[in-house]
Amino acid sequence: MKELIEAAKNEDNLEGLREIHPDLYQQLVEQGFFVKQSDNEIEKVRQRIDDVNYNEEEYYLIINSTMNCNFGCWYCYETHKKNSHISDASLQKIKKFIENTLEKNKKITKYTIQFFGGEPLLDYKKSVLPIMDYAFKKAQQRGIILLLNFTTNGYLISDDMIQDFLKYKVNGFQITLDGNRDEHDKVRFVSKTKGSYDKIVENIKKIVRNKMSVVLRINYTEKNLKELDLVFEDLEDLELEYRSLITFSLNKVWQESNNNLGEKVSTFLSLATNKGFSLPDALLSDRVENSCYADKFNQATINYDGNVYKCNARDFTDENKEGILNDEGVVEWNEKRTFRMEHKLKNKACLECRILPICGRGCSQNMIEHVDKDYCVNDFDEAKKDDIILSMFLSENVEKI
Incomplete structure (x- = not known):
């Protein structure tokens, strides 16, 4: 088939392909591989981007409950702030915001809340739990789907929290490891003599055994890729039925300069699938259909201090701020958000x-x-x-x- 298509292309004779293999030709037309010269493909892409990013049926809210963290990973881009937490006044504004977005957007059928930070579980009882409870009840009243998830280091997860997660139907977690036990504990440690790896791994097992999914993010460097497969030994006692709830996602630490680690990464991921774990679906590489949450109009990242951002992969500074949450629970967006949404292609x-x-x-x-x-x-x-x-x-x- 490849030779047929290449011959038709090289000879500028697509009609000839239709005569030789009409079914193949029709499939290529229907799937958009063959298009008319008069078609404006750029405009079609631009329109599809708008259709996805201005979807009125979904809202994606990220809440930074704190910028403090119980670890100090050397590669972290964030500036951690002690004593940073959601005040009582800010908590009420966030609740109003959730209510406002649901009341003003009657087309919403799915509402996602991701707890981020810092380490969001540091302020669990004071801010995270009340927000989950409030959003859960509002979603039930509206009859919409509520998706609750956490980006957390996983160390502070307790049995009581897991019961709350089940009550409010928390659907997913992203938890990070920095290599095998020895490598991880050099980066994330409680004290000079106490690491965090074993407790985090045990908490991951508890989560999936309660049928909640985990994206297990491995922040890798050339150094910690060595003997990374020892992680599988520490998950060996996890029943096969729960392994598929763990999705391995390998992400190179941005300070790592070696760009030739792909083969080692591929070998590890192949081993993960052989052992029953999941990998991110390659179809997610379609960044038009699966655009970043920050690209979407119905999305906000609310910081503990009431400042509002779109992207949460950059430091939460005044320079990057795109709005502020006022006392009425409404975001007052600035020109940066307008530029982000309109300046494309x-x-x-x-x-x-x-x-x-x-x-x-x-x-x-x-x-x-x-x-x-x-x-x-x-x-x-x-x-x-x-x-x-x-x-x-x-x-x-x-x-x-």
Whole structure:
């Protein structure tokens, strides 16, 4: 088939392909591989980006309950602040915000709240638990889907918390390990003589045994990739029926300079699947259909101090602030949010790229940081683009779309 398509392309004779293999030709037309010369493909991508990012049926709220943390990882981009927490007044404003977004957006059918930080569980009883309870009751009243999830280091999770998580139907966690026990405990430790690895791993097991999912994020470097497979030994006692609830996600620490670690990462991920664990679906690489939450109009990141952001992968400074939550529980957005939502598909390199319909120029934060500069979220690497396409093609879920 590949030879047929390449021959038709090289000879500029697509009609000839229709005569030789009409079914294949029709599939390529229906799936958008063959398009009319008159079609404005850029405009179609732009329209699809708007359709996804201005979806009125969903809202995505991130709440930073604190900027404090019980660990001090060397690579963390955030500035941790002691004694930072949601005040009683801010708690009421957040509750009003949840009520307001539900009342003003009658089309909403799904509301997601992600607790972030800092370490959100440091302020669990005072802020996180009341917000979960309030949002859960509001969602029940409206008859909508409420998704509650946490980005946490997992160390502070207790049996009582797990009972709360079950009560409010918490659906997911992202928890990080920094390699095997020895490597992790060099980064995340309670004291010079007490690490955190064993307790975190045990908490992960408790979560999945209660049928809640965990994205197990491994922040890797060249050093901690060595003997990373020892992690599997520490999960060996986990029953097979629960292993699929753990999704391994490997992410290179941004300070790591070695860009040739892909083979080691692939070997580890293959071993993970062989042992019954899950991997992120390659179809998520379609950043148009699965755009970042910060790209969406119906999204806000509310900091403990009432400042509002879109992206939570950058430091929460006044410079990055895109709004403020007022006393009425309404976000007063500034011009940065308007620029983020309206300034799209301006990059020349993106407009000429063959995978624009699945990349969409990357996330809006990348776009903001490269205004008037040519950039590529795939580093202008054609082989990397090929890998994205092939991985999506081979996805087990590709036939479901």
